[in-house]
Amino acid sequence: MTVQHKEELHVVGKSVPRRDGLGHVKGTTTFYEDHQFNNLCYLKMVRSPVAHGKLNGVDFSEAEKVRGFVTYLTHKDVPNNIYTILRLIGVGPDDEPVLAVDRLRFKGEAIAAIIAESEEAANRAASLVKLDIEELEPVLDVEEALKPGAPAIADTGVNYFIYENEMDHRQVRLGDVEKAFQEADYIVESRFQSSPIEHAPTETTGCIVVPESDGRYTVYTNTQALFFSLDNAGITLNLPFEKMHFVGGTSGGGFGGKVDVITEPVTILAAMHTGRPVKFKYSRQEEMAVSSPRGAWRLYYKDGVMKDGRIIARKVTTYADSGAYNRHTPYAVTKHAANAAGPYNIPNVSIDAYCVYTNKAPSSAMRGFAVTMASWAIEQQMDKIAEVVGLDPWAIRFINAYKNGDMKPHHKIAEDATLIEVMQAAAEMTGVDLPQEYKDMSSAEVSHD
Amino acid sequence: MAAEIVSFMLNGRETVVVVNPLETLKDVLRDRLGYMATKSGCSQGGCGSCTVLVDGEPMVSCILPAKDIEGREITTLEGLTTKAGELHPIQEAFYDNFAMQCGYCTPGMIMISKALLDRTSHPTHEEIADALAGNVCRCTGYQPIFEAIEDAAHRISGHEWSGGRDIGGSKS
Numbered sequence: 298m299t300v301q302h303k304e305e306l307h308v309v310g311k312s313v314p315r316r317d318g319l320g321h322v323k324g325t326t327t328f329y330e331d332h333q334f335n336n337l338c339y340l341k342m343v344r345s346p347v348a349h350g351k352l353n354g355v356d357f358s359e360a361e362k363v364r365g366f367v368t369y370l371t372h373k374d375v376p377n378n379i380y381t382i383l384r385l386i387g388v389g390p391d392d393e394p395v396l397a398v399d400r401l402r403f404k405g406e407a408i409a410a411i412i413a414e415s416e417e418a419a420n421r422a423a424s425l426v427k428l429d430i431e432e433l434e435p436v437l438d439v440e441e442a443l444k445p446g447a448p449a450i451a452d453t454g455v456n457y458f459i460y461e462n463e464m465d466h467r468q469v470r471l472g473d474v475e476k477a478f479q480e481a482d483y484i485v486e487s488r489f490q491s492s493p494i495e496h497a498p499t500e501t502t503g504c505i506v507v508p509e510s511d512g513r514y515t516v517y518t519n520t521q522a523l524f525f526s527l528d529n530a531g532i533t534l535n536l537p538f539e540k541m542h543f544v545g546g547t548s549g550g551g552f553g554g555k556v557d558v559i560t561e562p563v564t565i566l567a568a569m570h571t572g573r574p575v576k577f578k579y580s581r582q583e584e585m586a587v588s589s590p591r592g593a594w595r596l597y598y599k600d601g602v603m604k605d606g607r608i609i610a611r612k613v614t615t616y617a618d619s620g621a622y623n624r625h626t627p628y629a630v631t632k633h634a635a636n637a638a639g640p641y642n643i644p645n646v647s648i649d650a651y652c653v654y655t656n657k658a659p660s661s662a663m664r665g666f667a668v669t670m671a672s673w674a675i676e677q678q679m680d681k682i683a684e685v686v687g688l689d690p691w692a693i694r695f696i697n698a699y700k701n702g703d704m705k706p707h708h709k710i711a712e713d714a715t716l717i718e719v720m721q722a723a724a725e726m727t728g729v730d731l732p733q734e735y736k737d738m739s740s741a742e743v744s745h746d
Numbered sequence: 747m748a749a750e751i752v753s754f755m756l757n758g759r760e761t762v763v764v765v766n767p768l769e770t771l772k773d774v775l776r777d778r779l780g781y782m783a784t785k786s787g788c789s790q791g792g793c794g795s796c797t798v799l800v801d802g803e804p805m806v807s808c809i810l811p812a813k814d815i816e817g818r819e820i821t822t823l824e825g826l827t828t829k830a831g832e833l834h835p836i837q838e839a840f841y842d843n844f845a846m847q848c849g850y851c852t853p854g855m856i857m858i859s860k861a862l863l864d865r866t867s868h869p870t871h872e873e874i875a876d877a878l879a880g881n882v883c884r885c886t887g888y889q890p891i892f893e894a895i896e897d898a899a900h901r902i903s904g905h906e907w908s909g910g911r912d913i914g915g916s917k918s
């Protein structure tokens with residue numbers, strides 16, 4: 298690869314008008330909801346009022362009497378009701394119902410879809426559906442969920458995702474942390490707990506599905522994952538992929554919150570059953586309470602540190618709160634496990650990362666998810682180490698920063714390391730005058746033979 | 747309650763609609779008249795995406811009963827662009843200052859900015875913050891929107907604007 302000189306670059310370092318900017322300021326950008334259709338039906342989801350329960354029955358008799366009621370859908374109408382989004386890349390087993398069967402695993406879980414002539418009629422009919430539920434004790438804490446005797450949430454009978462058909466968590470090992478702890482001058486321990494974070498896009502999640510006269514379904518959607526949604530919808534509905542035409546690309550805010558495959562399969566199904574265009578738009582309440590947030594994470598760090606600031610051992614145990622189902626968290630934990638020691642050269646590392654089920658709304662993608670929470674914890678830990686050892690927070694990071702050629706915890710040699718250069722640039726931008734030895738450092742050094 | 751006939755001016759054009767009781771202006775604009783610039787992020791008057799001007803006053807159209815606009819003048823974002831397709835200075839300033847990302851809050855942001863600049867030709871930072879208090883943007887962090895409004899104030903009054911970030915760009 299040749300690196301262009303700055304004066305030859307056409308975009309980098311320059312401001313280029315947004316491709317969609319004119320449409321945005323004129324109000325002519327077409328969002329999914331701006332497509333209008335005659336004869337449109339509205340879909341409203343009947344949701345679980347409890348965090349954990351047995352669903353013994355659903356009674357639609359009062360709902361059906363509402364003027365404007367068209368039809369309803371339950372799990373019996375969904376050809377392949379149980380799915381997991383990442384089955385497309387080999388993650389399994391399928392664990393989540395499109396519409397609940399006989400168990401309710403989080404408050405707000407979808408039970409049945411009401412389709413009606415107007416939004417008002419759909420809301421009213423949904424509110425009249427009677428649910429026969431036997432409430433069960435919910436499990437809401439990741440470590441409680443892993444204790445023997447905790448109520449099992451998943452059908453596998455255990456409250457953790459099973460890796461490689463046998464592992465209850467992801468493990469990363471380098472060197473011998475216990476031996477190194479014996480040799481360390483200081484031991485620094487911390488516990489971190491993050492909260493779930495909702496993306497809160499200004500445009501809520503939704504789609505409109507239109508049955509076309511050629512037998513295809515056009516799906517106008519604000520998904521961030523157009524083909525993930527198409528493929529998953531096809532598998533869920535036993536529908537050949539070419540029978541669907543997904544139209545997307547414009548999303549009123551996503552941030553990872555519109556990556557899950559949620560509204561499209563059931564709305565396509567509603568269009569199949571009614572033969573009419575159907576719209577399913579999350580209310581603001583649904584967006585905040587039901588759509589998957591950035592998952593909460595619990596992280597324990599134990600570091601062995603020498604008087605000169607070198608971290609010689611780092612033991613990490615973390616628990617991702619996946620909520621009731623997989624969504625993207627099994628993948629997130631794998632990514633997390635590879636990064637949980639941070640961008641530092643530490644010769645002895647032990648990482649245990651668990652993907653745990655609880656009776657909460659499933660968590661999913663959000664901006665660097667899984668790595669973000671590790672960085673959030675690690676950098677607080679680095680400040681704490683600096684305080685314990687009596688060194689400047691900049692110094693502790695330069696002393697431990699990894700360089701090209703260093704061995705990462707998951708046994709990959711570091712290439713393209715940039716932490717030192719990023720810190721040098723950050724210091725310059727914030728007016729911090731670094732000691733000369735740190736100004737002279739470079740990631741290019743190879744610290745090992 | 748029966749449907750009512752409501753007549754009003756929409757972007758300078760005489761308009762008559764039949765509306766149901768409690769039908770909102772937002773629904774009339776979008777579903778009955780096809781004016782799609784007005785967005786609906788919460789349908790409870792909390793996000794400002796549906797802001798329009800009613801006799802020059804900013805209002806959240808998602809909770810405004812359409813029957814209440816009888817005889818009033820409504821301005822939506824569609825009404826800011828001239829018939830020849832020229833942008834209003836506020837639209838230009840939003841475009842040039844990257845005061846939008848996903849674009850969903852932008853119609854409401856531009857309309858609230860119009861209401862502000864119509865009554866205050868050069869608002870202070872505090873006055874802009876006060877005006878934007880009911881309009882949610884999840885993408886930009888608001889800073890470019892403040893800059894766009896300051897820039898627009900200068901464009902409208904015919905003055906050069908020297909503020910904004912140095913983004914080494916094409917601002918001209």
